[in-house]
Amino acid sequence: MTRTTRRPLSSASRRVTIALALAAACIAALAAASDVTVPLSIELPDNPTAGARVFVEKNCVRCHGLGADEGRIGPDLGRIHFPGTVLDLAGVFWNHAPVMREKMQDLKIVQPHLNPREMADLVAFLTAYRYYLAEVGHSGNPIAGRTVFEGKGCPQCHAMAGAITFDKPGPRLDRYRGQYSAILLAQVMWNHSPEMASVMRGRGMAFPRLTGTQMADLLAYLQAGNVSGRQERVYFEPGSPRRGKELFAAKRCSACHSIAGAGGKGGPDLGTRPRELVGSVSSIAALMWNHSQAMTAEFARRGVPRVTFSGGEMADIIAYLYFVNYANVRARPEHGGVLFVDKCSPCHTLGGGKQVGPDLQTAAGLTDPVAIMSAMWNHSSAMEQELRKHGFPWPRLEPGDAADLTAFLLARRAGK
Ligand code: HEC
Ligand code: HEC
Ligand code: HEC
Ligand code: HEC
Known part of the structure; x- marks a missing residue:
């Protein structure tokens, strides 16, 4: 036989218990309410400088x-x-x-x-x-970049200085040495990626994927060339997030991508990616490069011409993607x-x-x-x-x- 040890609560202690339960419910409700987030609108800078x-x-x-x-x-x-x-x-x-x-x-x-x-x-x-x-500051390392260049099979189609070029399907890349900023090189790679991909397919080669660091090193290698000696410093021109926002619409990126919920469908939302997109220029460029084939396919499926960039356009777009994520405050x-x-x-x-x-x-x-x-x-x-x-x-x-x-x-x- 079991003995019940529970005693009836006095009315006073019952009131306390009820009050405590109510307080706990209030705290829970408050905690739930404080999970409600709203977007804050923060103006994009025209020119961060x-x-x-x-x-x-x-x-x-x-x-x-x-x-x-x-x-x-x-x-x-x-x-x-x-x-x-x-x-x-x-x-x-x-x-x-x-x-x-x-x-x-x-x-x-x-x-x-x-x-x-x-x-x-x-x-x-x-x-x-x-x-x-x-x-x-953490610009790529050209020596590591050479390893990436070779490891990713670029020399199969491209010669750098000193190499014989006539059997290569792609242009020599040493002309980029000291001439362009990393971001312009990323832009050139993006612009040519469908042609490159088709030559790769012809040779049974997989499209090379690049991490942000690999992209940075690769760009540093292309900038520096493989000729040792004088290295001109190529300064980085930051893009304008505000212009990038206009381009994002004009280039119809917004047809497939939304920014924090507003915009097109088909591609991932690019306004809610603080981890990936508040990285460096090269990591955003690498993301675009890695996804370029799937994007090209999506362009073809929709019958829209593929987007290319000229001048400072890619810099502006990347600056926009960077800031829109940084300024995406909830x-x-x-x-x-x-x-x-x-x-x-x-x-x-x-x-x-x-x-x-x-x-x-x-x-x-x-x-x-x-x-x-x-x-x-x-x-x-x-x-x-x-x-x-x-x-x-x-x-x-x-x-x-x-x-x-x-x-x-x-x-x-x-x-x-
Ligand atoms: C100890 C008193 C005190 C506290 C605490 C205090 N403030 Fe103030 N605050 C003042 C005074 C006094 C002024 C007016 C200052 C002046 O005239 O220069 C002021 C001015 C301001 C202004 C400028 C208003 C205007 O007319 O432009 C803002 C905004 C403000 N406070 C926000 C806050 C916020 C937010 C907090 C809490 C994080 C806070 N203050 C805490 C005393 C205080
Ligand atoms: C007279 C000297 C002085 C001037 C002028 C000054 N600062 Fe500071 N600042 C300091 C000192 C000292 C600290 C460290 C304060 C502390 O330890 O609390 C500091 C800290 C900071 C920090 C925080 C850094 C951290 O450790 O996270 C920021 C951001 C900052 N300052 C921005 C500015 C900006 C922007 C201006 C111009 C509008 C400015 N400061 C003008 C002396 C100055
Ligand atoms: C399978 C062959 C092939 C491979 C591998 C290849 N490319 Fe290309 N690449 C090409 C071709 C072909 C072009 C010219 C495309 C065109 O005319 O649009 C090109 C163009 C380029 C351009 C633009 C050159 C210019 O001056 O117009 C750059 C930059 C470039 N590639 C970089 C790279 C890098 C970096 C790698 C390694 C990650 C690489 N390519 C791998 C075939 C290749
Ligand atoms: C026709 C539709 C379409 C258009 C237009 C388009 N994209 Fe995309 N985008 C995609 C798809 C689909 C993916 C995902 C590809 C994949 O999964 O590999 C993607 C992926 C990306 C990614 C990688 C995102 C991630 O989460 O990893 C970036 C960055 C990007 N696009 C930028 C752009 C920019 C900038 C433009 C405008 C110049 C643009 N896209 C235009 C369809 C598109």
């Missing part, structure tokens, strides 16, 4: 190097790998504001005012710098609300009028995520004084927080 001018004009350059060897007061921004999105970078900038301001005072530098355009250009530039580094407004209560509501209301700081629902100009981040930066000195007065710590933003917080503020301002 515009931010280079801001970087100099606003004196950032006085304390920060960009891959320079000399020591400066601030960290070398060319050596830091900023993970995350555009807004995470703006959040990092915010986190460091108090220390930066202190150093600015030491050096008698006035804290620079940044309008939203300048803030957008700056974060785009620092992002693009990562993009340059992937291209120039935010959790519910979580932003929690952050607001915790970090901002001691001084700011939303629709409740001016408190210590301005009412963030009605303050002018807070129209997009970057505008909010630039306003926060511009007011950071006064905010810091207030924080000190009340003994509050500087409200740090962890990765994702800047997006969540700005999404929450924008939703409230839109009356949602």
Whole structure:
């Protein structure tokens, strides 16, 4: 016989249990709600190098190097790998504001005012710098590239300097030495890939697939040639993401590819691939090369002419694919609300009028995520004084927080 040990709950403890169960349900509901994400719209930069001018004009350059060897007061921004999105970078900038301001005072530098355009250009530039580094800093290794060239069977059809060429179906490739940027070479390879593929098929050869690193090394080899000696440096021209977006439509890429859900079908969505597409130029070029045969087949099936690129077009398209993924920020407004209560509501209301700081629902100009981040930066000195007065710590933003917080503020301002 078993003895039941369960005692009936007193009504008080039952109420507590019910309250606890309700609280747990609320927390679960909140947690579920905070999983709801919304896309944040972030403007594409026209020319990421515009931010280079801001970087100099606003004196950032006085304390920060960009891959320079000399020591400066601030960290070398060319050596830091900023993970995350555009807004995470703006959040990092915010986190460091108090220390930066202190150093600015030491050096008698006035804290620079940044309008939203300048803030957008700056974060785009620092992002693009990562993009340059992937291209120039970690540029391919021509010696490894020679191994790729040979391993992938390119010499079966192409001669480099010094070799006899008349039995080769493809043109000599040594004329590229020192002449073109890597991206232009990738463009030439893309343009010729259907003809190459058909000669390969004729010879029973498989179409060679390339990883991003192999592509970078191969391009470096083609740029350098196999003649040792003087190596001219070919500078990288970053493309314009905004022009790339126009080309993406004009070249009808959008007929088969959508960007974060909007656009055509048949090919993969190219706006939700942060891992692959926020890589280097060469890794995006390698992806396009690897898929060129399947794409060519899809073009043929639909009866549309295959796309080729000229001038800076491939650079623009790749810059677009890079930035659209980098700027593809999804935010959790519910979580932003929690952050607001915790970090901002001691001084700011939303629709409740001016408190210590301005009412963030009605303050002018807070129209997009970057505008909010630039306003926060511009007011950071006064905010810091207030924080000190009340003994509050500087409200740090962890990765994702800047997006969540700005999404929450924008939703409230839109009356949602
Ligand atoms: C007076 C010197 C000074 C100036 C001017 C300055 N910074 Fe800084 N910056 C610093 C210091 C020092 C740090 C490190 C702060 C810390 O450790 O919290 C820093 C940190 C940063 C970081 C974070 C780096 C990291 O470690 O993740 C970013 C991003 C940054 N600065 C961007 C800028 C930009 C953009 C400008 C121009 C608008 C600028 N800084 C102007 C001194 C400066
Ligand atoms: C089976 C033969 C074959 C193989 C293998 C081959 N190619 Fe080609 N390649 C060609 C042919 C043929 C052309 C010219 C196509 C045309 O006229 O459109 C060409 C054109 C090119 C061009 C453009 C040249 C120009 O000046 O117009 C480049 C660059 C190139 N190939 C690079 C490579 C690389 C790199 C490899 C190895 C990964 C490779 N090719 C493998 C046959 C081949
Ligand atoms: C006719 C349809 C079609 C058009 C137009 C088209 N693509 Fe594609 N694309 C595809 C298909 C199908 C794939 C997948 C191929 C495969 O699986 O190998 C693909 C794959 C890709 C990939 C690799 C994606 C990945 O996830 O690995 C990139 C990058 C790409 N396309 C870029 C472009 C660009 C840039 C344009 C415009 C110049 C373009 N495509 C035009 C059909 C198309
Ligand atoms: C200790 C008080 C305090 C806290 C906490 C605080 N702020 Fe502020 N904030 C201020 C003050 C004061 C101003 C006005 C500064 C000025 O006039 O230069 C301000 C200004 C701003 C502005 C500029 C508004 C405009 O009119 O352009 C924004 C945006 C802002 N704060 C956002 C935030 C956010 C987001 C948080 C939470 C992460 C926050 N603040 C936390 C005190 C605070």
